[in-house]
Amino acid sequence: MSEQDNLNHLQTITESLEAGTTVQIRYLLNGALPAQDVARLLESSPPKERKLLWELIEAKNEGEVLQYLSEEIGVQFLKDMDTERLIAVSEHFESDDLADLLQHLPETIVKEVLASMTAQDRMRLEALLSYSEDSAGGLMNTDTITIRPNITLDIVLRYLRRHSKLPDMTDSLLVVSRSDRLLGILPLTRLLVSDVNLTVRDIMETDCTVIKADTPANEVAQIFEKMDLVSAPVVDGTTQKLLGRITIDDVVDVIRDEAEHSMLSMAGLDEDEDTFSPILKTTRRRAVWLGINLVTAFIASYVIGLFQDTLDQVVALAILMPIVASMGGIAGSQVLTLVIRGIALNQIGSANARWLLNRELIVGLINGLLWATVIAALTAVWFDNIKIAYIIAGAIIINLLFAATTGTLLPILLKKLGIDPALAGSVILTTVTDVVGFLSFLGLATIFLI
Amino acid sequence: MSEQDNLNHLQTITESLEAGTTVQIRYLLNGALPAQDVARLLESSPPKERKLLWELIEAKNEGEVLQYLSEEIGVQFLKDMDTERLIAVSEHFESDDLADLLQHLPETIVKEVLASMTAQDRMRLEALLSYSEDSAGGLMNTDTITIRPNITLDIVLRYLRRHSKLPDMTDSLLVVSRSDRLLGILPLTRLLVSDVNLTVRDIMETDCTVIKADTPANEVAQIFEKMDLVSAPVVDGTTQKLLGRITIDDVVDVIRDEAEHSMLSMAGLDEDEDTFSPILKTTRRRAVWLGINLVTAFIASYVIGLFQDTLDQVVALAILMPIVASMGGIAGSQVLTLVIRGIALNQIGSANARWLLNRELIVGLINGLLWATVIAALTAVWFDNIKIAYIIAGAIIINLLFAATTGTLLPILLKKLGIDPALAGSVILTTVTDVVGFLSFLGLATIFLI
Numbered sequence: 001m002s003e004q005d006n007l008n009h010l011q012t013i014t015e016s017l018e019a020g021t022t023v024q025i026r027y028l029l030n031g032a033l034p035a036q037d038v039a040r041l042l043e044s045s046p047p048k049e050r051k052l053l054w055e056l057i058e059a060k061n062e063g064e065v066l067q068y069l070s071e072e073i074g075v076q077f078l079k080d081m082d083t084e085r086l087i088a089v090s091e092h093f094e095s096d097d098l099a100d101l102l103q104h105l106p107e108t109i110v111k112e113v114l115a116s117m118t119a120q121d122r123m124r125l126e127a128l129l130s131y132s133e134d135s136a137g138g139l140m141n142t143d144t145i146t147i148r149p150n151i152t153l154d155i156v157l158r159y160l161r162r163h164s165k166l167p168d169m170t171d172s173l174l175v176v177s178r179s180d181r182l183l184g185i186l187p188l189t190r191l192l193v194s195d196v197n198l199t200v201r202d203i204m205e206t207d208c209t210v211i212k213a214d215t216p217a218n219e220v221a222q223i224f225e226k227m228d229l230v231s232a233p234v235v236d237g238t239t240q241k242l243l244g245r246i247t248i249d250d251v252v253d254v255i256r257d258e259a260e261h262s263m264l265s266m267a268g269l270d271e272d273e274d275t276f277s278p279i280l281k282t283t284r285r286r287a288v289w290l291g292i293n294l295v296t297a298f299i300a301s302y303v304i305g306l307f308q309d310t311l312d313q314v315v316a317l318a319i320l321m322p323i324v325a326s327m328g329g330i331a332g333s334q335v336l337t338l339v340i341r342g343i344a345l346n347q348i349g350s351a352n353a354r355w356l357l358n359r360e361l362i363v364g365l366i367n368g369l370l371w372a373t374v375i376a377a378l379t380a381v382w383f384d385n386i387k388i389a390y391i392i393a394g395a396i397i398i399n400l401l402f403a404a405t406t407g408t409l410l411p412i413l414l415k416k417l418g419i420d421p422a423l424a425g426s427v428i429l430t431t432v433t434d435v436v437g438f439l440s441f442l443g444l445a446t447i448f449l450i
Numbered sequence: 451m452s453e454q455d456n457l458n459h460l461q462t463i464t465e466s467l468e469a470g471t472t473v474q475i476r477y478l479l480n481g482a483l484p485a486q487d488v489a490r491l492l493e494s495s496p497p498k499e500r501k502l503l504w505e506l507i508e509a510k511n512e513g514e515v516l517q518y519l520s521e522e523i524g525v526q527f528l529k530d531m532d533t534e535r536l537i538a539v540s541e542h543f544e545s546d547d548l549a550d551l552l553q554h555l556p557e558t559i560v561k562e563v564l565a566s567m568t569a570q571d572r573m574r575l576e577a578l579l580s581y582s583e584d585s586a587g588g589l590m591n592t593d594t595i596t597i598r599p600n601i602t603l604d605i606v607l608r609y610l611r612r613h614s615k616l617p618d619m620t621d622s623l624l625v626v627s628r629s630d631r632l633l634g635i636l637p638l639t640r641l642l643v644s645d646v647n648l649t650v651r652d653i654m655e656t657d658c659t660v661i662k663a664d665t666p667a668n669e670v671a672q673i674f675e676k677m678d679l680v681s682a683p684v685v686d687g688t689t690q691k692l693l694g695r696i697t698i699d700d701v702v703d704v705i706r707d708e709a710e711h712s713m714l715s716m717a718g719l720d721e722d723e724d725t726f727s728p729i730l731k732t733t734r735r736r737a738v739w740l741g742i743n744l745v746t747a748f749i750a751s752y753v754i755g756l757f758q759d760t761l762d763q764v765v766a767l768a769i770l771m772p773i774v775a776s777m778g779g780i781a782g783s784q785v786l787t788l789v790i791r792g793i794a795l796n797q798i799g800s801a802n803a804r805w806l807l808n809r810e811l812i813v814g815l816i817n818g819l820l821w822a823t824v825i826a827a828l829t830a831v832w833f834d835n836i837k838i839a840y841i842i843a844g845a846i847i848i849n850l851l852f853a854a855t856t857g858t859l860l861p862i863l864l865k866k867l868g869i870d871p872a873l874a875g876s877v878i879l880t881t882v883t884d885v886v887g888f889l890s891f892l893g894l895a896t897i898f899l900i
Contacts, residue, residue, distance in 0.1 A: 007799035014801040036676045044797040046805040068676075157642070166639035169680060171621060188638045189616040192607070225706075226486045226518075228699040230619060230680050248698050249678040252705060256675075259709030260791065263716070267787040268780075275792040276802070276809075283813045286784055290821055293780045297773040298828065304769045311765050318761050318768035319754045322775070322884070323747040330718075330743045334736055337717035341710065342725040347494040349457035351464040352726070355496040359726075363733045371740055378748065434772070 006040050009033070013041065017049065022056055030058050039068035047278045059085070063092030072272050075104040083109055087116045094168075095121075095142045096250065099128035127243065136220050137213035139254070140234040140244035143167040146176045149183055149201040153194055156186070169247040171230040175204045182235050182242045184208060211246060212237040220246060221254040222346070262340050265422035268292070292427055300325070300434035307442035310450055316383045317445050320392055324441045327371065328399035328433030335360050335407025336429050340421050343411055357408045364404030368397035387449055395441035402436045403429075456490050459483070463491065467499065472506055480508050489518035497728045509535070513542030522722050525554040533559055537566040544618075545571075545592045546700065549578035577693065586670050587663035589704070590684040590694035593617040596626045599633055599651040603644055606636070619697040621680040625654045632685050632692045634658060661696060662687040670696060671704040672796070712790050715872035718742070742877055750775070750884035757892035760900055766833045767895050770842055774891045777821060778849035778883030785810050785857025786879050790871050793861055807858045814854030818847035837899055845891035852886040853879075 009028060016024050029038050038057065042050050042065070054077055057065060066074050066089060078086060078101060090098055090113055102110050102125075110129075114122050124142040131137025145166060147156055156173070160166070172185040184204035194203050209227050211220060211234050224232070224246075231247045261271045268289030304311070304321070311318050339356070342348040348356065372393035380389035406429055411421035414428075459478060466474050479488050488507065492500050492515070504527055507515060516524050516539060528536060528551060540548055540563055552560045552575075560579075564572050574592040581587025595616060597606055606623065610616070622635040634654035644653050659677050661670060661684050674682070674696075681697045711721045718739030754761070754771070761768050789806070792798040798806065822843035830839035856879055861871035864878075 006796050007801065010799055010801040040676070040797075044799075044802060046802060046809075160642045161644070163643045166643060168678065169621075170639050171619075171680070188642065189620050192610045192638065193613045193616060194611070225702055226490070228618065230621070230698065248680065248702075252675055252698075252702060255702060256705055256709050259706050259713075263709075263713035264787060264791070266713070267784045269784060269787060273788065275788060275795075275797050276806070279809055279812050279816075282809065283816045286781070286813060287817050287820060289784065290777060290780060290817055291824075294773070294777065294821060294825070297776045300772055300776070301769050304772070308765055308769065311768050315758055315762045315768075318765075318771075319751050319758065321768075322750055322754070322772060323744070325772070326747045326750070326880075326884075327740060327744065330740060331736070334717045334719060334739065337713060337719060338723065338725060341714070345725075346456050347490075347725050349460055349494075351457065351460040352494060352496060356726070359496075359729055359732065362729050363736060366729075366733045367737050367740055370737060371744060374741075375744070430776075434776075 006037065006044060009037070009041055010044055013045075013049070013053070017052070025053065026056050029053065029056055030061055035061070035064040036068045038065045043070055043073060043274075044276070046276045050276070063089040067092055067094075067097060070274070071100055071104070072274055074101060078105060083112045087113055090116075095124055095128055095244075096138070096140055099125060100133055100138070102129065103133060131213060134217045135213065136211045136215040136217070136234050136246060137243065139217055139220060139246045139250050140213070141167070141247065142244040144174050144233070144242065144245050145170060146174045146180075146242065147186065147200055149175050149177075149204065150199055152197055152199050153191060153203070154196040156191065156200060157196065169231055169249060172208075174233050174242060174245065175200055176242050180241045182210060182233055182240060185233065208233075210235055213243055217254045218258050221251050221258060224248060224251045225255070258344065262337075262344060262422040265420060266337070266340075266426045268423070293430075296427055296431045296434065299431055300438060303435050303438045304442065307438075307446060310442055310446045314388075314445065314449060316385065316388055317442060320379060320388070321438055321441050323375065324392060324395045324399055325434045325437035327375075327396055328403045328437045329430055331364060331367065331400050332403030332407040332429045332433045333426060335404055336411060336421075336425050339408055339411045340425060343415055343421060348412065353408070353412055357405065360404040360408045361401060364400040365397070368400035371400075372396040388445070391444045391448060392441060394444050395437065398440040399433060399437045403433050406432045456487065456494060459487070459491055460494055463495075463499070463503070467502070475503065476506050479503065479506055480511055485511070485514040486518045488515045493520055493523060493724075494726070496726045500726070513539040517542055517544075517547060520722075520724070521550055521554070522724055524551055528555060533562045537563055540566075545574055545578055545694075546588070546590055549575060550583055550588070552579065553583060581663060584667045585663065586661045586665040586667070586684050586696060587693065589667055589670060589696045589700050590663070591617070591697065592694040594624050594683070594692065594695050595620060596624045596630075596692065597636065597650055599625050599627075599654065600649060602647055602649050603641060603653070604646040606641065606650060607646065619681055619699065622658075624683050624692060624695065625650055626692050630691045632660060632683055632690060635683065658683070660685055663693055667704045668708050668794075671701050671708060674698060674701045675705070708794065712787075712794060712872040715870060716787070716790075716876045718873070743880075746877055746881045746884065749881055750888060753885050753888045754892065757888075757896060760892055760896045764838075764895065764899060766835065766838055767892060770829060770838070771888055771891050773825065774842060774845045774849055775884045775887035777825075777846055778853045778887045779880055781814060781817065781850050782853030782857045782879045782883045783876060785854055786861060786871075786875050789858055789861045790875060793865055793871060798862065803858070803862055807855065810854040810858045811851060814850040815847070818850035821850075822846040838895070841894045841898060842891060844894055845887065848890040849883060849887045853883050856882045 013025055016022065042053055045053060066077065086109065102113065114125065172187045174185055175183045177183055184206040185208045186200055186204045190203055209223060209229060209232050211232050213234050214237055229248065231245050233245050234243045235241060236243055257271050264271050264273060270285065339348060375396055376389040376393040379392050380386050410428055411425050414421040414424055463475050466472065492503055495503060516527065536559065552563065564575065622637045624632060625634045625636055627633055634656040635658045636650055636654045640653055659673060659679060659682050661673065661682050663684050664687055679698065681695050683695050684693045685691060686693055707721050714721050714723060720735065789798060825846055826839040826843040829842050830836050860878055861875050864871040864874055
């Protein structure tokens, strides 16, 4: 379906719900739309409708839809299920997705689900549950096809034909030793063009990309992007034993989350933030961020308060002072955004930080001079006062230079301190540009005007 | 290499350059590091060093490095090459990447490069050049392996074995009619598990995802994400003829660009923005954004100016007024960010916009009441004036409600008008929260205080 269709179906559903009929909705949810689209519809619905739609999905289709739902929403539905249903539904899942979901459910239920599985599946799943969700171990699947190095391709082809289906996104067979150590990979594209009398050892790739189970998810994503991989084997860091494989579809989710993380964090939002979260949950999250920013605002007000006498004498200063603070804030957050992205892409380190700071200072100076002139001219005309024009020009240049320095160095420093620059950066930057803006403008005014 | 290595190598290079020796750098760039890593090093270097490093790369390695460089940087190097070198280098490229690069080079050079190619390659490339870079046609490769439906799998396997290598990321063979119309796909994983005496027609998938050449790139990305694809065939929208195929590695770039787009646009930055752009280029781009925001700042100042007399009588108002504006700005940009992401993911339409606005108004009201109380208490203590405390509380609540309304409706409206909400949204929102903040606070003060 075209992507606009999601919104069209939503419209249909809303209208049906308002009219009080569910025939068409049932039809859409149970067969007319693929499970992926049903999941998108649920994600695009407010909580109450979402629950209603979920109840209209037939039990036999629930498992498939859940598979495509975002984790936060999926877990909510799973929590309401009885254990028997949960066990039935869990059979639809790939091992990595199931592990992710189980991590959010109560211990007792997890035990029951595990008890329902075959010994082999249970062992595999328990192994997955032992890794953090944000590591290669948490991203991997255990459904690999392994072969031994000393057999001929002819035997490999016959072995494959004994399967009724290969796991999704199988682009390589994994070559392992008798003790399950990874020896190399055999890409299907290579298998298909090679002489069937050769052995696996003759044509396997031994310099393939291998990922250790404790590699952080964002590093896994960068490796996939750089090497253009479809899948990669995961091994235990110490024993080199094969544990599973990571496929690009899971990595794509990591890439999207990672790229969105900076944008959402800068506004104090969570990347798991569900667009249609219920009111109380949303209010609580937002309140924290507003509270943090209130501290910033009061610091700025305190600085203004220091110049109460000056303001009392020249009211024009009160009118103009937000301009100085806001230009600094805009200039600073441009630099901050750029540097935060550079750090996320591992582009910025001490080797080039100095160059970057220099460039930003020069850019800040040129733009400072340019806009200081414009603002001074406008001020001189508006208030018919050349002295205030000079003062605001000076303050703008000072604030833009501080904005450039803070925007460049702050995220680098925060990163070194182990603090997420996207989350803390914008609050601190605003504090700096507000304080410096008011301080320089009102300070210069106190010196030269009063 | 681990991702930290990029920064370590950078450090080595900077130190070598400072010491004036290039032996170690040459060694790193020409063989010691894979081409992907050399490309990352160039991207992480300031312009002057970047040029120096490029000159140290041997001619025979240039083509491979260029392949991995970001487009903006690659084009700069290509522009400085003579045509003969350019032709030699162009042989390293996949057809889609080459088409993207050629679009940025002068017409005369493009003609010479085209003239150097075989008739078949030229025709393919000319076809690619006719599509926009941001469409499925611009993303696709022309290196497909096509088969006919009526042959047996045994013949398919023998046909494949005549190739020395299959194109990268080949996960399916494309089944076409005599007139090149796409009939279905044959996944390699299915080919490998099926009886070799069956025909292609017996086992091919006919309900596979097919992408039309004029589909926008962001829609292609959503289709890949939803359907968990590795590659998908591209056809002409009217004739249904097979044109090429899109592979996940190119889609991953689209997904990253798209997710970064919102963050960068909200700060007035370009998603092609190179972290190490030279000074003049950076200054020019930033200046435009500062200029636009200056208009906002002057509008806010104008509003303050309307209350000159009030400010003249009660200086405390000047000290407190930035708090009202800033709390509105923060609350508004949280909503704005969330809605912009929801729109980008096609989650928000008229069916759920009303629910969203209601939620945001309630969230704004609760947070408004909460923080208005806190701010009023602090104000009452600070200025020992209960009247100002009531006034600021009222202004905060009013501004937070306006912020919620603007944050929700503005991006939806901009989207309908065909304006990028990420780019224009934050400027307009700040104008609204500044104006409403100052107007409500100083307005209430004028009514109740003077």
